[in-house]
Amino acid sequence: MSRPYSLNLQVTSVLSQLAAFPHPHLHEYLLDPYLSLAPGCRSLFSVLVRVIGELMQRLQRVPHARAKLLLVRRQLLGLVPGEQMDHSVLLKAVVVLEEFCKELAAIALVKGPPEGPA
Template sequence: MTRILDQPYSLNLQVTSVLSLLATFPHPHLHEYLLDPYLTLAPGCRSLFSVLVRVMGDLMQRLQRVPHFRAKLLLVRQQLLGMVPGEQMDHTVLFKGVVVLEEFCKELAAIALVKGPPEGPP
């Protein structure tokens, strides 16, 4: 996940698919590790939430250096939906990574909503 902005589109789809499936698995430790943003970790350990926060920080820095990033991101979204022909442009891998990241975050939010808080002792 840390390389989602630099990896090929197909690899990002595979990685996020596996993580989504793991998040739906009914196990309290998986639920906690993948869906709990308040999980206390040992120094040097990362949760999915901490990785996503780091990726978002990296993304915000990169987008400041890309001229017309909103228009280019919209064009890449349309290309992925097949609405416009796919033309090569700068930062295509980055923008495809952004689209996958956004959709993955929506999917995680839906999974967390459906699963609710993990079952445990009161």
């Protein structure tokens, strides 16, 4: 959340490539929200749920968060000139997370459920 935009992009890119890789264990671990894990272990889904919760709490403290988020998204798309604003690192992290979740959903849809024993 408080990492630079470029680092967030790199991490999500690597995770997306791993999720798209055709391996049943990677598919299960990265794309199955109902995966049973040993106590203390976390899945990508559980980490995303925690990060989203933290982001939502932090966004509630940002004045005019919706408008600023829209402006940051337009800046990242190159539609408006980039200007400095408060909370830009947080807002860019929200945009990266939103796009990453969309990408994971698309990968899960295309891959379908992992193939098990017939």
